[in-house]
Amino acid sequence: MVRHIAGHAAQALLLLVGVVIAIFCLLQLIPGDPVQAMVGDMPVPPALRAALEQRFHLNEPFLDRLFGYLSNVVHGDLGYSMNYRRPVIDILAERFPRTLLLAGAGYGFGILIGIAIGIHSAVTPHRSVDRGWSGLVLIGYAMPTFWVGQLLVIVFSIQLGWLPTQGMGPMISRAEGVDWLLERATYLVLPVATYTILETTRVARFMRASVAETLEQGYIVTARQKGLSRHEIIRGHVVRNSILPVITVMGYSFGTAMGGAVLLETVFSYPGVGSLMVEAVRARDTQVIVGVVILIACSVVVMNIVVDLLYAWLDPRIRVAAAPR
């Protein structure tokens, strides 16, 4: 078991190093002279050029620069943002928890609701109910996430005026304690709801297919012949077995949720990592872009390890097979 997880973790770590190396190599491909880019549209005096090259190790051999870069990343030095005039790691540390809150909440709700819809859709005796869910899910699946966000804003903020359109909180707030929390929460409702819709459709589709397959297995027939009630069969046999494939996809799906942050945070002007990435792309703030990419890669890899653990915990077959002999 431990060895199984350790093996996967080692692989994941290698993958991360690979991502960083790939990004570094891609950065070398940018056309143009880096010194000129730093100075801007001005002639560069040879002395300044030499100093800059010295400062940023531009003249060292490729491999030396690569290792220097890798060791910087390992030490948490992701460079300096020219746009924000702050170290990249500080900006990320400030913004990542917000994204995690938003994506995590939507992801969590979405998985729960999606699993429920998937099960209901697969086990319901009424064809029309199944059709209805499947149709809804198909349409939800085809909608661009950020557009769902826009629609919710049009309906709930602009037409009905129930919820704020954007941001993380009011500019000026006198609320304290619980009121303050509630005030903050109203700003989270729409973005989290959008995330939830996205995640729900994804999970529901999967879950429905998985449950449908489980229902055809021999042990379900056996359980039925043993005289177990419908409820007992679903809870004891169907859910647990059908959830496994869904969990496998969750790791990758988390990456997509992080990617979705880029668009959703822009719709709601939510100051997380996603909107940071967009601002950085607009401002050509390369260090920040690279920082966000590395951070997202890290979170996906960590999530994959979590999924591995979860999978091993839920599926005794893996636990036993991976046990040291």
Place this chain on the structure above:
Amino acid sequence: MSVPLDLVRRLFATRFGGAGVIILLAISVLSIFAPWFASSGPTDIGAPSLQPPSWQHPFGTDSLGRDVRSVLLFAGRSSLTIGFCAAAMAFLIGGTIGALAGYFRGPLAAVLLRVTDLFHTLPAIIIVLFSVSLLGASFWLQVAAVALAIWPIEARLVYGQFITLSEREFVLAARAAGLSTGHVIFREILPNALPTVIVQVALDASTAILIEAGLGFLGLSDPAVPSWGEMLNRGQEFLELAWWMSVFPGMAICIAVLGFNLFADGVTEMFNPRASAVPPKLDG
């Protein structure tokens, strides 16, 4: 000629396949022959701005006084082109890599699969943003960027197909008969992998349209080419004044994506009636 006709008939016999084909045909015709259906060109700014939907402008007019329906029709061209071309490119890159890895195995496969994993770790939109920020956003670079983001799924799928199919009797027989590697790959394995691959290409096209929409929405697509995503970017600014600027382009994207997904669903059901659910699209 009778074989394709038969295939079409079988596709229309599935639950969703026919609807998918009809949607795809309809939106293709509407955008290819956009001038016939539009009341003005995509850049004509004659009408009063920010008019709500009316008989004269069924989808309203935008902030610049353009007829939203007309812009929508012309923008469909670039959105659909990105869908088709990015999917085709992803298929070429991913298919080649998957086929090489699956047929030759060994160290080559190990290296190729690691590279695929590397790309697979990052969400597609992040890869696209990263490459656009490095290389700029002209239309064809954008297509390439989207293809770069979605090929890993294709590579894995083709790899899997090659691994299973190359163990089958007919492939072993072809090899034993001394047929060339090219013959075995293109005449024996590929045709049998095709149904699965077509499904994935269709899903890739829908993913590509969604990614383009995202990119356009962020205002990072080619500014010279109108697209549905770019229309939504403009709409975001006027969300409070003109809902029609956002609602209709979004619907267009939704319908196009739905068309590709239903088509994929139909093809899956046609070749594999038990598993009628579309394999999940993992991005957008």
